[in-house]
Amino acid sequence: MTHDLDSIRRRIRALRALTTENGCTEAEAMAAAAKVMALMAEYGLDQAAIDAPEWQEECAPTQGRSGPQDDLWLMIAHVCQCSAVFRHGVGPRQVIYLGRAPWPEVATYLHQVCFGVVERASAGFRAGLEYRRLRKPHTRAKARRSFTEGLVDRLAAKVLDYARRHLGPLNKAATLAAHAEMGRRYRLQSSRPIKGAGLSRRARDFRAAGSAAGQTVSINPAAATGPRAPALLPGA
DSSP states (O other): OOOTTTHHHHHHHHHHHOGGGGGHHHHHHHHHHHHHHHHHHHHTOOOOHHHHEEEEEEEOOOSSSSHHHHHHHHHHHHHHHHEEEEEEESSSSEEEEETTTHHHHHOOOOHHHHHHHHHHHHHHHHHSSHTTTTOOOHHHHHHHHHHHHHHHHHHHHHHHHHHHIOOOOOOOOHHHHHHHHHHHOOOOOOOOOOOOOOHHHHHHHHHHHHHHHHHHHEEESSSSOOOOSSSEEEOO
């Protein structure tokens, strides 16, 4: 099955609507029913596959290069029954979330609010006196990474806690299906491991500062039907 499966499912649903109750002749209804059976047999579909929500893709921005925050985006995809891949090339670097509707929308919302926290907290860290005292570019780069690692670790814990309390148990089958569908749509390359920032006292201090920045937010559900969209609010 290819990613045209959704169009096949839509075709089957349209054929099922060709009934005598909807104004078709008995011959037309019987022909439509026969075609439905043939399509289901040809593509190996059962009733559950036909009734499942359609695949949905949502895109969200991320930083211009890989970094500790990428682990957060992948974790968000996992708790939202989605698969995620990073798109490079023309335009800004993006994360693509793919899953059964409406889960990619939930993942994208979580991503956007966490992305905003990372951007604002990182800007505040760079404006701080401790960071501005650093003179060498590589020393500043290590400081930024350490801060981001601490921030991302804290945000990841909060997102995971929110998912456990409000999004229900993890659906491994749905996540695996999303990975398989993503593999059919895109050529996926395994990412290289990200090097740690070291365990120097200064690095630990910067990481702790990032963790403290992440501790100042909390994730709360917003009123919605279905999987509830979260809201990342100051406080906590």
